[in-house]
Amino acid sequence: MLIAIGSDHTGVYYKYAINNFLIKKGYKIKDFGFSEQGKKVDYPDFIHPTANFVNEGKADFGIIICGSGNGAAMTANKYEKIRAALVWKKEIAILARKHNNANIISLPARFIKKNEIIEIVEIFLETNFEGGRHKIRIKKIPTNPQ
Template sequence: MLIAIGSDHTGVHYKYAINNFLIEKGYKIKDFGFSEYGKKVDYPDFIHPTAEFVNKGKADFGIIICGSGNGAAMTANKYRKIRAALVWKKEIAVLARKHNNANIISLPARYLIKENEIIEIVRIFLETSFEGGRHKIRTEKISKILSSSVG
């Protein structure tokens, strides 16, 4: 399984920890994230290529990280086939996959989530399957609205 990952300067530490975890578990990684400590950058510059890679079907899932997680999720959700979910708790990771079929997880770097909790959230996200059924009908309505309103 190939995972695309992108982060701004606030997410560098988490990105490295997540990459190490993914490698340890046998995942392949395409890293679009910023890699330097101490320099500030703009999150869209790293989230766009990550989301585009997933949108084109080149990665199975994406992981994006910015200060609040909101800007990264908003950026990623501009792509037609992306369902990016802002996740900061294990329970939300489960529901993002089971009910929303999220294909990108957006994580906040500034809200003191412990490294082991971030890793557990990522693990849960990647290992949880979409339930389908009534949730499939709902997620199809998201794409339908997008495709009819976007030129």
């Protein structure tokens, strides 16, 4: 399974921790994230390529990280096939996958601890979509539902 990951300067530390964890678990990584510490950057510059890669079907899932997680999620959700979920706790990770079939997890670096973020990512990637009534609801998300 291939995971795309992107982060701004606030997510660098977590990005490396997540990458190391995922590689140990056997996942392949495509890293679009910022790599330097101490320099500030604009999150869209790193989230757009990550979301686009997932949108084009080149990755199975995406992980995006910024300070609040909001800007990253808003940026990723501009793409037609993306359902980015802002997640800060395990229960939300489960529901984002089970009910929303989220394909990108957006993490708030300023509000989650390292041990929590790893567990949340693992839960997100290992939880399956339930389908059923949730599939019907997801079809209603686009701007012009048919």
